[in-house]
Amino acid sequence: MQAWSGKKKFFIVDIMLKSCLTFARGRGVFPSLTDILAIMIYQRPIVRKLFCSLFFLFIFSSLNKLSAQDGRALFQTNCASCHNLYKKLTGPALLGFKARGPWADQKQVRAWVHNPVAYMAKDPYTQGLKAEYGSMMQAFPNLGDKDIDAIADYIAKAPAAPGAGGAPGVTGMDPAAAAAQSNDNTLLFGILTLILAVIALILLQVNSNLRKLSDDKEGVPAAEPVPFYRNKAYIYVFTLLLFVVGGYYTIMGAIGLGRTKNYQPTQPIYYSHRVHAGKNQISCLYCHGNAQDGKHANIPSINQCMNCHIAINEYTGSAGKIYSEDGNEVNGTAEIKKIYEYAGWDPQLKKYTKPGKPVEWIKIHALPDHVYFNHSQHVTAGKVQCQTCHGPITEMDEVYQFAELSMGWCINCHRETKVQFASNKFYSIYEKFHNDLKKNPNEAITVEKIGGTECQKCHY
Amino acid sequence: MKKLLVIILIVSAAATWAGCSDVRRDRGREYMPDMAYSRAYETYDGHEDLKVKNINYNATPVAGTIKRGAMFPFPIPMDKEGDSTNYVAARQVPNPFTTLTEGQAKEAERLYLINCAICHGTALDGNGPLYNGGNGPYPAAPKNLVADPVVSVMPEGQICYSVTYGKGQMGPYASNLRTDQRWMVVKYVKMKQLEKQGGKEPSAGAPTQSQQQAASSGGNQPGGGASGDNPKASGSRTPQPNQ
Numbered sequence: 001m002q003a004w005s006g007k008k009k010f011f012i013v014d015i016m017l018k019s020c021l022t023f024a025r026g027r028g029v030f031p032s033l034t035d036i037l038a039i040m041i042y043q044r045p046i047v048r049k050l051f052c053s054l055f056f057l058f059i060f061s062s063l064n065k066l067s068a069q070d071g072r073a074l075f076q077t078n079c080a081s082c083h084n085l086y087k088k089l090t091g092p093a094l095l096g097f098k099a100r101g102p103w104a105d106q107k108q109v110r111a112w113v114h115n116p117v118a119y120m121a122k123d124p125y126t127q128g129l130k131a132e133y134g135s136m137m138q139a140f141p142n143l144g145d146k147d148i149d150a151i152a153d154y155i156a157k158a159p160a161a162p163g164a165g166g167a168p169g170v171t172g173m174d175p176a177a178a179a180a181q182s183n184d185n186t187l188l189f190g191i192l193t194l195i196l197a198v199i200a201l202i203l204l205q206v207n208s209n210l211r212k213l214s215d216d217k218e219g220v221p222a223a224e225p226v227p228f229y230r231n232k233a234y235i236y237v238f239t240l241l242l243f244v245v246g247g248y249y250t251i252m253g254a255i256g257l258g259r260t261k262n263y264q265p266t267q268p269i270y271y272s273h274r275v276h277a278g279k280n281q282i283s284c285l286y287c288h289g290n291a292q293d294g295k296h297a298n299i300p301s302i303n304q305c306m307n308c309h310i311a312i313n314e315y316t317g318s319a320g321k322i323y324s325e326d327g328n329e330v331n332g333t334a335e336i337k338k339i340y341e342y343a344g345w346d347p348q349l350k351k352y353t354k355p356g357k358p359v360e361w362i363k364i365h366a367l368p369d370h371v372y373f374n375h376s377q378h379v380t381a382g383k384v385q386c387q388t389c390h391g392p393i394t395e396m397d398e399v400y401q402f403a404e405l406s407m408g409w410c411i412n413c414h415r416e417t418k419v420q421f422a423s424n425k426f427y428s429i430y431e432k433f434h435n436d437l438k439k440n441p442n443e444a445i446t447v448e449k450i451g452g453t454e455c456q457k458c459h460y
Numbered sequence: 461m462k463k464l465l466v467i468i469l470i471v472s473a474a475a476t477w478a479g480c481s482d483v484r485r486d487r488g489r490e491y492m493p494d495m496a497y498s499r500a501y502e503t504y505d506g507h508e509d510l511k512v513k514n515i516n517y518n519a520t521p522v523a524g525t526i527k528r529g530a531m532f533p534f535p536i537p538m539d540k541e542g543d544s545t546n547y548v549a550a551r552q553v554p555n556p557f558t559t560l561t562e563g564q565a566k567e568a569e570r571l572y573l574i575n576c577a578i579c580h581g582t583a584l585d586g587n588g589p590l591y592n593g594g595n596g597p598y599p600a601a602p603k604n605l606v607a608d609p610v611v612s613v614m615p616e617g618q619i620c621y622s623v624t625y626g627k628g629q630m631g632p633y634a635s636n637l638r639t640d641q642r643w644m645v646v647k648y649v650k651m652k653q654l655e656k657q658g659g660k661e662p663s664a665g666a667p668t669q670s671q672q673q674a675a676s677s678g679g680n681q682p683g684g685g686a687s688g689d690n691p692k693a694s695g696s697r698t699p700q701p702n703q
Contacts, residue, residue, distance in 0.1 A: 303631065
């Protein structure tokens with residue numbers, strides 16, 4: 001090895017290369033496989049070194065990757081229930097834990113994870129942690145030293161901020177742009193109508209002028225030209241149109257009095273059903289569980305929100321940017337903070353510090369008192385989907401009233417909806433229909449046939 | 461000149477109409493709302509004025525009473541912060557459902573899918589859509605109910621304690637599920653765990669090592685695990701299903 005060191009080594013290499021190249025030039029070809037082999041044989045020690053280092057580099061990098069991968073999996077199965085890298089949960093955030101307390105020494109870390117109770121007895125730092133978090137870490141006696149090291153390695157190599165590893169933000173539909181587009185269209189149609197109307201007016205004028213000219217030529221005594229707004233025919237037609245169109249709108253407006261279709265109030269907290277029920281697939285009954293048991297589909301109490309939002313304290317844009325119906329972007333994290341305000345929860349101390357106060361949500365779907373409506377009758381007995389009446393709720397950011405909630409709308413659904421007899425004990429008393437259905441499976445028993453349009457079903 | 465004025469007026473009116481937001485923020489008007497508003501106090505009506513009218517009204521049931529036909533509540537109260545005596549004691553509470561009928565199992569599964577599966581996953585593997593392998597919005601990993609060494613052998617009473625009062629990052633589900641529904645879901649989880657472990661009945665008398673670890677690390681008191689000597693100790697306090 002020493003013979004190869006220093007200038008001598010470079011000298012010899014230089015000689016070798018030069019001789020090879022001249023050899024190649026002499027043969028008039030570029031170094032062929034044999035030449036390369038010749039170099040490899042002459043330069044065996046260097047090549048061997050090169051190969052060795054490459055081989056070890058490859059092994060090390062793959063091993064490294066393997067252990068980091070292991071560390072992530074181990075972290076998720078053993079630690080992630082109580083620890084997050086970036087957030088304080090049941091236990092402290094683990095990013096950069098090596099810089100805290102006695103953890104710079106990996107032996108201490110292993111001792112702590114294997115038996116926290118024994119370790120804490122003689123360690124003031126962990127006693128402080130217990131006082132701060134109020135709970136004791138679970139022991140992991142079966143976790144090997146290598147596993148603990150792999151986890152520590154994974155934590156040490158984690159990016160300094162969540163999402164830096166690249167969780168691509170989903171770009172949601174931009175309702176503002178969509179709204180602008182629809183507005184543009186209406187404007188366009190309006191302008192087109194206006195232009196057409198002006199053209200029609202001009203053509204009428206031209207027509208009357210031409211007739212006047214031809215009349216003059218033929219010597220017909222021309223009547224005094226009547227402007228179109230004094231023309232009796234036009235006035236008749238216009239009055240008739242006004243009567244029909246005006247009448248239509250008056251009647252529709254009168255019918256719509258007291259109805260609130262498309263009502264979409266601004267709620268005290270911007271709660272997006274699209275994010276919760278759509279993207280995160282939370283069942284409707286998770287929050288509105290009363291819909292299967294009682295008259296009202298309950299508004300969830302604030303502790304229902306806190307079930308998840310005790311841990312989820314920010315909106316990271318997992319379902320894209322969120323907008324209010326007016327087109328303004330909404331800060332999801334600020335909306336989550338509002339929950340804490342109502343719940344009296346202090347996110348820093350992780351404690352309820354104030355008495356909670358109710359969120360005064362604004363009721364959208366309201367039926368008059370003279371109608372009886374029961375959610376459980378429809379959801380449990382009738383097996384009707386929530387979306388039948390509440391529309392595409394999983395796509396709504398702000399909820400609006402989808403259905404008309406008029407009597408005609410109710411009756412229509414009762415006439416058209418087929419009763420679900422199969423595996424539904426509620427309707428077992430209608431045995432006659434049951435037997436009819438068995439005889440003729442194509443027959444449809446609608447809600448109306450079992451008394452669904454009797455007045456007293458809803459008005460009493 | 462006059463014509464120009466008319467045209468400008470029409471165009472600006474059209475522009476205003478088209479530029480208006482079509483978001484309906486108000487309820488609109490109503491005409492003669494006959495019998496539309498209840499004179500009785502409806503759900504979610506404020507009842508603060510009852511006190512002014514000198515009418516006694518309790519929003520909550522009288523303490524110590526339960527609904528007719530309902531199951532007795534979970535017999536053990538919640539631990540104070542930093543303490544886990546009751547959490548350990550809950551190991552001895554037996555499930556009033558010894559088995560589930562086919563219908564009950566179906567209902568328990570439905571309740572599990574609605575209330576638990578968003579975090580713990582439809583396969584009980586701790587990977588529901590809210591966690592999604594660490595990519596979901598939930599920052600803590602939900603417990604793998606069938607493979608976690610502690611949870612998969614946890615006694616039903618202790619699972620029910622966690623469901624009722626919450627544990628770690630999990631919130632309490634006492635307001636989501638009735639007592640009987642909670643016990644049914646616990647039984648369903650237990651059934652799935654046994655299925656996974658090959659139908660073996662875990663020995664109730666001798667807790668495994670991991671269970672002892674959980675008890676001692678959670679309780680951090682010498683007396684915590686000792687109650688395991690008498691599994692029937694709290695039997696008299698536990699309810700029977702009223703069905």
